[in-house]
Amino acid sequence: MRRRQFLKGALYGTGSMIALGGCGSLTKVDQKTLAANQIAEKTVYSTCEMCTSRCTMAAKVRDGKVIKIEGNPNDSSTAGTVCARGSAGVSLLYDPQRIKKPMIRTGERGTGKFKEVSWDEAYTFIADKVTQIQQNYGPEAIAFASRINPQDAFFRQIAKAIGSPNTFSHEATCPMTKTTALEMTFGNPWIAADYGNAKYIITSGRNFFEGIHVSMVKGVMKAVQNGAKLVVLDPRFSVTAAKGEWVPIKGATDLAFFMAMANIMIKENLYDKDFIENYTEGFDKWVEAVKDKTPEWAEKETGIPKEKIIEITRDFAAKRPNALVEFGWRTPWTPNDYQCRRAILIINLMMGNWEVPGGYYQKKGAGVLQPFPDQAGYAKPTGGGYGPMPPAPKPSKGRIDGAGVKGTPGILIPVADGAVGQIPESILTEKPYAIKGWLVHRFNPVISMTESERIIESFKKLDLLVTCDVYMTDTAYYSDVVLPECTYLERYEPIIDQSGLIPKIQLRQPVVPLVYPDTKPAWLIYKELGQKMGIGDFFSFKDMEEFLERQLKPSGIAFDQMKEKGFWSPADMKPFYMRGKDPKAPAAPSLNEKGKMHIFSHEIEEAIPGQGIPVYTKYPQPGEGEFRFVQGKVAVHTNAGTHNVPVLNELMPTNSLWINSVSATKLGIKDGDNIVITAGKYEHKGVAKVTEAIRPDTVFCYHGFGRISPGLKRAYGKGINDNKLIPNAIGESGNVVTSMTFVKIRKV
Amino acid sequence: MAKQYAMIVQVAKCIGCQACTVACKFQNEVPDGQYRTKTPAIGPKGTYPNLSLFFEKEACQMCKNAPCVKVCPTRASYKNEDGVVLVDVDKCVGCKYCMTACPYDARFTNAKTGAVDKCSFCYEIRVGNGQKPACVSTCVGGALEFGNINDSNSDAAKLLAKYKAQVRKPEFGTIPNVYYIYEGVK
Numbered sequence: 016m017r018r019r020q021f022l023k024g025a026l027y028g029t030g031s032m033i034a035l036g037g038c039g040s041l042t043k044v045d046q047k048t049l050a051a052n053q054i055a056e057k058t059v060y061s062t063c064e065m066c067t068s069r070c071t072m073a074a075k076v077r078d079g080k081v082i083k084i085e086g087n088p089n090d091s092s093t094a095g096t097v098c099a100r101g102s103a104g105v106s107l108l109y110d111p112q113r114i115k116k117p118m119i120r121t122g123e124r125g126t127g128k129f130k131e132v133s134w135d136e137a138y139t140f141i142a143d144k145v146t147q148i149q150q151n152y153g154p155e156a157i158a159f160a161s162r163i164n165p166q167d168a169f170f171r172q173i174a175k176a177i178g179s180p181n182t183f184s185h186e187a188t189c190p191m192t193k194t195t196a197l198e199m200t201f202g203n204p205w206i207a208a209d210y211g212n213a214k215y216i217i218t219s220g221r222n223f224f225e226g227i228h229v230s231m232v233k234g235v236m237k238a239v240q241n242g243a244k245l246v247v248l249d250p251r252f253s254v255t256a257a258k259g260e261w262v263p264i265k266g267a268t269d270l271a272f273f274m275a276m277a278n279i280m281i282k283e284n285l286y287d288k289d290f291i292e293n294y295t296e297g298f299d300k301w302v303e304a305v306k307d308k309t310p311e312w313a314e315k316e317t318g319i320p321k322e323k324i325i326e327i328t329r330d331f332a333a334k335r336p337n338a339l340v341e342f343g344w345r346t347p348w349t350p351n352d353y354q355c356r357r358a359i360l361i362i363n364l365m366m367g368n369w370e371v372p373g374g375y376y377q378k379k380g381a382g383v384l385q386p387f388p389d390q391a392g393y394a395k396p397t398g399g400g401y402g403p404m405p406p407a408p409k410p411s412k413g414r415i416d417g418a419g420v421k422g423t424p425g426i427l428i429p430v431a432d433g434a435v436g437q438i439p440e441s442i443l444t445e446k447p448y449a450i451k452g453w454l455v456h457r458f459n460p461v462i463s464m465t466e467s468e469r470i471i472e473s474f475k476k477l478d479l480l481v482t483c484d485v486y487m488t489d490t491a492y493y494s495d496v497v498l499p500e501c502t503y504l505e506r507y508e509p510i511i512d513q514s515g516l517i518p519k520i521q522l523r524q525p526v527v528p529l530v531y532p533d534t535k536p537a538w539l540i541y542k543e544l545g546q547k548m549g550i551g552d553f554f555s556f557k558d559m560e561e562f563l564e565r566q567l568k569p570s571g572i573a574f575d576q577m578k579e580k581g582f583w584s585p586a587d588m589k590p591f592y593m594r595g596k597d598p599k600a601p602a603a604p605s606l607n608e609k610g611k612m613h614i615f616s617h618e619i620e621e622a623i624p625g626q627g628i629p630v631y632t633k634y635p636q637p638g639e640g641e642f643r644f645v646q647g648k649v650a651v652h653t654n655a656g657t658h659n660v661p662v663l664n665e666l667m668p669t670n671s672l673w674i675n676s677v678s679a680t681k682l683g684i685k686d687g688d689n690i691v692i693t694a695g696k697y698e699h700k701g702v703a704k705v706t707e708a709i710r711p712d713t714v715f716c717y718h719g720f721g722r723i724s725p726g727l728k729r730a731y732g733k734g735i736n737d738n739k740l741i742p743n744a745i746g747e748s749g750n751v752v753t754s755m756t757f758v759k760i761r762k763v
Numbered sequence: 764m765a766k767q768y769a770m771i772v773q774v775a776k777c778i779g780c781q782a783c784t785v786a787c788k789f790q791n792e793v794p795d796g797q798y799r800t801k802t803p804a805i806g807p808k809g810t811y812p813n814l815s816l817f818f819e820k821e822a823c824q825m826c827k828n829a830p831c832v833k834v835c836p837t838r839a840s841y842k843n844e845d846g847v848v849l850v851d852v853d854k855c856v857g858c859k860y861c862m863t864a865c866p867y868d869a870r871f872t873n874a875k876t877g878a879v880d881k882c883s884f885c886y887e888i889r890v891g892n893g894q895k896p897a898c899v900s901t902c903v904g905g906a907l908e909f910g911n912i913n914d915s916n917s918d919a920a921k922l923l924a925k926y927k928a929q930v931r932k933p934e935f936g937t938i939p940n941v942y943y944i945y946e947g948v949k
Contacts, residue, residue: 084788088903096901102785168897224778232903240947252807254778257816257949526946594840650780662785675811707811 060087060581062511062523064503065100065107065660066653067163068228069511072097072104074504074526081105081504081527087581092515099651100227107502107662108530113485113727115531122491124475127725129133130489134535137288141454144479144495145177145548148452154178155412157452157479158438160185160460165523166508169541169554170456170483172401176550178408181415181450183433185458188465188751189654192346194429195315195748196356199616200364200605200719204429205378207515207520208339209590212372215331215338216259217246219269219359224254226344226648230515236372246327248272250645251673251715252708262327263710265318266643267634268347268487270355273340273362274329274631275313277305280365285332286369293599295364297615300628308631329518335366345648347750353427361614361629369612370593370602380514381570383605387593393518393585395570397510400562402555412448415441417747426622428746434749436464439473442578452479456498456537461489462655462694462719465751466743467736468697472706486659487726497706499534505535510566513582516590518631520570521582522563538562623747632713634755641757642678642714644694646737655719658730669734671704673715674760679705684762694740694758699736703760714758765848768884769912769940770899771922772820775947776906779804779818783898783907790885790897794874798824799882800898817948819926820898820907822882823848823869824939825930831861831870839879846940847886852878866935884909912940 035233056077063072063084071087073095084104090097107113116139122128132140146154158181159174161167167184176180186194197204210216211234223235240243245259250266264272280286281302291298310321317324331338340359346352368374377383381394416434428434439460441450453474460470467489474480474493482491483498491497508523535543536741542554556562564574572583593602603610620627637643651666672692674684684690686705691698692714699721709715721736744752779802785798787793800822807814829848831840839854840861855878862870862879873880885896890909894900899907910919922928928942 083786083897085786085897086942094905096782096903097786098903099785102782102789105789183776224780227778227780227903229903232778232780233905236778236904240776252812252814252816254816257807257814258778261812261814263812330863622914650778661790661795664780666784677811706807707809707814708816709811711811 016519030079034592040476041689056082059524059526060503060579061526062521062581063097063101063104064164064523065104065657069513069521070097070101070229071521072101073581076527081108086229089580090224091584092233092519094233096229098227098229100653100657100663101229103657103660103662104502104504106663107485107652107657108504108527109159110659110661111504112659112726113531113534114487114491114497114726116499116533118497120495125471127492134533134543137239137498138544140479141479141496141544142547144266145452145523148478149177152449152451153411154408155181155410155448156450157454158415158450159454159456160435160438160458161456161457163432164457164508165511166506166537167456168509169538171456172553173454173541173545173548175407176545176553177195177548178388178410180410180413181433181438182709183435183438184431185435185463185543186429186432187344187435187749188347188463189501190343191429191432191750192352192746192748193356194432195353195427196342196360198429199353199356199427199611199619200360201604202613203605205380206375206604207378208341209373209516210339211237213238213243213337214334214373215244215246216341217248217327217331217339218255218341219248219264219272219343219355220346220348221341221343222249222253222255222647223256224470225650227650244330246331250643250710250713251647253647253649262323264317265316265636265710268317268644269307269315270358270629270631271313272319272324273355273358274305274308274629275310275324276331276362277301277358277365278308279310279325279328279366280332281305283329285329285335286365287335289598290336290367290369291365292600294369294612295614296609296611297613297628300615301361304628304630305355314522332366336368336371338366339363339368339374345753347636347746347752348754349632350744350746350752350755352631352746352750354626354632357616358554358629364612364614367598371595371598372592376516378514379516379518379603380512382520384518384750387591391593395518395520395565395583397512397520398569400509400566401553402565404553404555405539407553415447415450416745418749421618422621424622424747426431426618429749432749434745435460436743436749436751439464439470439743440745442473442476443469451477451586453477453481455480455482455490455494457484459484459488459490460656461493461723462738464743465738465741465753467723467739469743470675477648482547488655489722489724489727492724492726498540499531500540501529501531501534501536505529505534507538507563510563515586515590517588519584520572522577524578545738551746637712642674642760643712644692644737644740644758645713645715645754646718647715649717652717652719658719658722659727659730664729668729669702669718670717671702672735672760673706675703675709675711675713676705676707681701682760682762684760689763691761691763692735692740692758693761694756695742697740699735699739700763714760765844765846766911767870767913767940768886768890768909769825769846769919769942770884770896771908771919771928771942771944772793773892773906773908773944773946774817774819775937775945776904777802777818777820778904780903782903783820786901787882790817790888791883792875793880797871797874797880799880816947819943821867821869822941824867824937824941825884827938827940828936829883830866830935832935834864836860838875843886847884849883849886850879850881852876855879866932866937883937
């Protein structure tokens with residue numbers, strides 16, 4: 016027996032585990048040690064940013080260092096939990112691979128050659144280039160793209176101040192078709208589902224248990240535990256499908272399923288006539304649209320037996336109104352996916368599940384509660400933080416994507432988000448005019464947008480590409496200037512409204528001082544850049560403390576209280592459903608002038624004649640030897656954001672291509688084989704995962720892998736980058752199109 | 764009555780999200796590439812499209828008749844008065860007898876300390892403070908429960924009273940204190 020070198024262990028060991036590991040039971044000494052640890056330890060409540068769900072969190076800080084991130088135990092919506100990604104925030108914070116200094120490119124684009132510079136040099140470089148582009152092409156030639164985030168307002172402020180209309184979010188790559196459908200049907204997108212009280216949930220692709228939003232997981236799980244049926248339409252057997260009834264629907268045919276549901280509900284009188292009459296308009300046109308959309312027809316389209324469609328519809332309708340069809344999360348599957356989302360919303364309206372338990376509701380922020388006398392006391396409105404600012408110059412040209420223009424197809428594109436896929440197209444084609452500068456904040460077009468190589472090709476035509484991020488992302492790698500942002504654990508952000516059935520506002524605040532002293536928070540980066548560009552008076556706040564004090568002032572909630580608790584929500588308020596007591600109570604969605612929900616949309620009809628009511632598009636299906644290529648989320652990673660985070664990379668460093676065992680056998684492919692995936696002119700190497708858990712005509716991979724920036728040392732070159740294979744098409748509501756690519760697979 | 768701490772896993776509520784896995788790593792400063800607990804998928808089993816898939820949390824099973832305790836030559840592995848199997852790192856000589864004896868493959872040599880390591884139910888650092896283990900506290904699906912099962916009022920005891928529970932590898936006679944409830948598993 017070899018004696019273990021205890022000294023070595025003691026040297027490497029740190030913290031309480033070693034200090035306390037030897038105790039057999041909780042003796043007096045141990046209790047003392049515990050007490051000492053508690054004194055040195057403090058808890059800071061803040062808001063997570065390991066994905067975009069913005070869950071509350073609690074950081075345990077010992078000796079100025081974050082040792083653990085937990086849920087906020089005072090938040091009933093998460094029951095004090097965080098997911099794996101939330102916990103792993105610590106390893107992002109202290110990751111030596113974060114970018115630590117501003118950098119300016121010194122070699123050709125894509126060679127990865129940069130020099131470290133001072134912030135002032137970086138700002139000067141950007142300001143000079145922006146001025147040049149403004150002079151030569153106009154301010155609209157500079158596009159701005161960011162991941163939606165409370166702090167991206169500071170980034171967009173630069174665009175506003177110089178008069179560029181071309182601001183974009185990442186949303187076109189994710190939920191945009193849903194957003195369009197909500198806006199066109201309800202007049203606003205701030206609508207959510209009350210999963211926990213639902214007695215039947217149908218989800219079309221929404222993968223609650225792998226694309227994790229903690230409070231929604233809690234809600235769906237509560238419903239299922241209480242006996243709710245969960246029906247999952249998905250070509251792939253996801254974890255969500257495993258917790259319910261899997262219905263392996265043929266890709267791009269979901270709308271047929273929902274039209275057949277409506278057909279059955281009308282024919283068998285299974286819908287809420289009073290609700291339709293009192294709260295909606297245009298139902299007659301829907302009746303007309305679905306009259307021939309029989310279960311027999313839908314069986315041919317979807318591959319789901321008509322008996323199954325009828326059974327699901329009847330059982331679902333029997334739970335009226337406490338049942339819902341999920342409207343989706345990452346939704347841009349087809350060019351006109353918004354029509355499928357519209358149909359889903361209409362089914363929900365037919366169920367009369369608006370503003371009742373287990374249905375959909377308007378998120379209960381202060382502005383929504385104020386008109387209700389018995390609820391107004393819970394409304395604590397927040398205000399703006401910027402302070403006085405000069406009038407912004409009016410852009411002299413329209414947006415490159417035509418978003419938001421009434422009477423044109425652009426009306427379908429949510430103007431706050433834009434069709435981000437248009438940026439590379441306008442760079443390359445100079446239509447409707449050329450984009451010469453692209454500023455990117457916490458967004459990674461190379462991996463998050465479709466057709467990676469086309470995105471990179473577009474970069475090469477730019478006079479200026481700037482990326483602000485925490486890592487040397489694949490887009491940063493091609494940029495002229497790279498700005499190192501600090502992490503969410505080191506910065507303040509504007510107040511975050513996370514209201515559900517009760518109001519809730521949250522704070523994101525520094526948990527520890529900057530780990531890398533030359534990184535900065537976004538608010539400071541864009542305030543300082545604004546000053547350098549001569550537009551500093553658009554940032555007339557001293558610091559975030561002042562900004563947040565201004566925001567909180569109308570609410571009467573003290574800043575110190577927010578810092579102490581991390582969030583505010585009225586403890587004594589019960590979930591408020593506008594139709595909870597009286598099914599005929601006033602319950603118009605906010606911002607909806609007429610008060611009626613639009614089953615038929617005049618706005619859509621005006622823009623695209625014939626489309627005011629959802630119309631089925633029969634999309635092609637894969638031919639012999641082809642597979643529909645679909646992608647999805649996994650519980651331990653977020654989009655393209657976390658694949659280089661040490662602990663998460665360790666849990667899942669790569670992905671593989673799921674292929675049905677029967678299809679694989681035909682191609683001579685065995686589990687673990689090296690393969691090449693081909694889509695048009697693009698190819699990608701990968702590894703096959705041969706499985707029963709997918710339709711034979713479909714292949715799947717988890718998104719966000721196959722990274723091309725060598726600066727992401729852990730994630731670089733590992734796995735399949737799905738977006739390399741998908742063409743950059745722009746859908747009708749400005750969405751990218753994720754699920755219309757057919758691929759071929761061969762063994763190598 | 765003496766305490767008996769136990770963990771209850773409601774398999775139907777586990778979504779395999781690995782929140783437990785990561786929380787444990789930070790709570791217990793488990794070195795890179797090593798884990799005291801992990802929750803692998805069981806399945807998918809079956810043939811397309813009739814499939815089943817669930818997740819089973821793996822960790823020390825906190826056996827009443829713990830083979831690791833029996834074989835440990837230095838008494839580094841021991842069971843405390845609350846029924847929790849622990850490792851005294853000061854006494855562990857790294858002989859790995861316990862690793863061989865464990866039917867659940869729940870032990871490993873900690874790359875930092877050189878001592879054998881495993882799940883401790885967070886006994887010293889959380890349970891003593893009245894908290895539940897890190898994994899239980901952060902379980903997103905709500906699948907995990909923990910408590911003194913000799914106290915019939917504890918949430919853990921109530922679950923055991925309500926549902927039929929199983930232990931892993933009962934044929935070894937180890938009498939584990941981690942219980943798996945399969946109610947509702949498809």
